[in-house]
Amino acid sequence: MTLAAVLARIDADLPQALDRLIDLLRIPSISTDPAYGADCARAADWLVAELAALGFQARAAATPGHPMVIGHHRGPGRHILFYGHYDVQPVDPLELWHRDPFDAEVQDTPGGRVIRARGASDDKGQLMTFLEACRAWKAVHGALPGNLTIFLEGEEESGSPSLIPFLNENRDELSADLALICDTGLHGDTPAITTLLRGLTKCELTLRAADRDLHSGMYGGLARNPIHLLARILGQLHDDQGRVTLPGFYDRVDELPDALRQQWQALAFDHAAYLAGVGLSVPAGEQDRTPLERLWSRPTAEVNGIWGGYTGAGFKTVLPSQAHAKISFRLVSRQDPDDIAARFRAWFEGQLPADCTVEWHGGNEGSPASVMAITDPAFEATRQALTEEWGRPAAYVGSGGSIPIAGYFKEVLGMDALLVGFAKDDDNIHSPNEKYDVASFHKGIRSWARILDRIA
Numbered sequence: 001m002t003l004a005a006v007l008a009r010i011d012a013d014l015p016q017a018l019d020r021l022i023d024l025l026r027i028p029s030i031s032t033d034p035a036y037g038a039d040c041a042r043a044a045d046w047l048v049a050e051l052a053a054l055g056f057q058a059r060a061a062a063t064p065g066h067p068m069v070i071g072h073h074r075g076p077g078r079h080i081l082f083y084g085h086y087d088v089q090p091v092d093p094l095e096l097w098h099r100d101p102f103d104a105e106v107q108d109t110p111g112g113r114v115i116r117a118r119g120a121s122d123d124k125g126q127l128m129t130f131l132e133a134c135r136a137w138k139a140v141h142g143a144l145p146g147n148l149t150i151f152l153e154g155e156e157e158s159g160s161p162s163l164i165p166f167l168n169e170n171r172d173e174l175s176a177d178l179a180l181i182c183d184t185g186l187h188g189d190t191p192a193i194t195t196l197l198r199g200l201t202k203c204e205l206t207l208r209a210a211d212r213d214l215h216s217g218m219y220g221g222l223a224r225n226p227i228h229l230l231a232r233i234l235g236q237l238h239d240d241q242g243r244v245t246l247p248g249f250y251d252r253v254d255e256l257p258d259a260l261r262q263q264w265q266a267l268a269f270d271h272a273a274y275l276a277g278v279g280l281s282v283p284a285g286e287q288d289r290t291p292l293e294r295l296w297s298r299p300t301a302e303v304n305g306i307w308g309g310y311t312g313a314g315f316k317t318v319l320p321s322q323a324h325a326k327i328s329f330r331l332v333s334r335q336d337p338d339d340i341a342a343r344f345r346a347w348f349e350g351q352l353p354a355d356c357t358v359e360w361h362g363g364n365e366g367s368p369a370s371v372m373a374i375t376d377p378a379f380e381a382t383r384q385a386l387t388e389e390w391g392r393p394a395a396y397v398g399s400g401g402s403i404p405i406a407g408y409f410k411e412v413l414g415m416d417a418l419l420v421g422f423a424k425d426d427d428n429i430h431s432p433n434e435k436y437d438v439a440s441f442h443k444g445i446r447s448w449a450r451i452l453d454r455i456a
């Protein structure tokens, strides 16, 4: 009964909730540009005032960069931390916007009503879905739900330089039983919880043969060409079925659980259209895996750059002394970034003739994959809540890239994250004319009310 009352309250309060979001969107909190430092502080203060009005113990915590906004409500139950970010991307090229990016307004479009402004979808509209759910909850129950911490960052769009030091320094305050992160999207029209995020490791090399560049007329046929050697070795990194040939590469790769496989099949991912969108038609990669597996739950090896010799205008019959490459690996399951990089280096060096050497550049800034523990009952409870709100089965999905905050919460604070968001593929995040559907906002608020009702 009370959930119904909270949902009704959300419906009735939607116009005011939109006004509040528009207020926040009018603050140009571009974190990467020092000219907007005061605006970032203003957005943080605006959120602190909102949280305080809702009954949170709220403050803006200074960092060497932009402030973190923190709010606490101590109550019974599991400690849940909600994360969003109040900073936004720059707006240029400004001439491609149809109106001032910070003069937010609700517009009627052929696709429905939208909120148009920089940050509408990434991430102010999304973070406000949670605050508005808390507001309606309090209006009906007289108190905030459960044991909640709100944690809002102001540097997500500029590489989060203060985040890891801040998490370390405030570990006790921010360590919760579970994190909720609202910075992802729907899968098409299907509500989604992102539970798999691929990791990454990188290698950069210089391969050396002769001690100077040579004339191909004088040395060609006798001296080693390092570009040929590099191309031959890297050409063997995949077999003809698209599998990575590095010994031990798949040792710590887990098979997708059947339940997830079934959910992904139901998503009916149109890989042909996805490839057609970038001018391709033939799926590459592991031929015995479904397209979604290849994107979300299988590791990859990619040559990101390869160069050497003479590439300028005209022609030079050089037999180069060096060749260079950058190679990266997307990681899944329990693959270890350092281990994979070491395996690649050993495999590469094992194929060099005695008179060739390789020099490796750069440190190891790899990150492992994030695999959320969906055995935590909060995941299934959230999936059911989303299914009820959106009227179609919600799915656990993967992400081919990483969402750094989820990895940091796991590494630094040891907590899993429930990644739930309501953005759509056509929201133009980071691009001109960013928007957030009013339906995303409204049903997003209702979704959090249903989720809190089940897990808080």
Ligand SMILES: [Zn+2]
Pocket (backbone or CB within 6 Å): 085, 122, 123, 156, 183
């Ligand atoms: Zn974001």
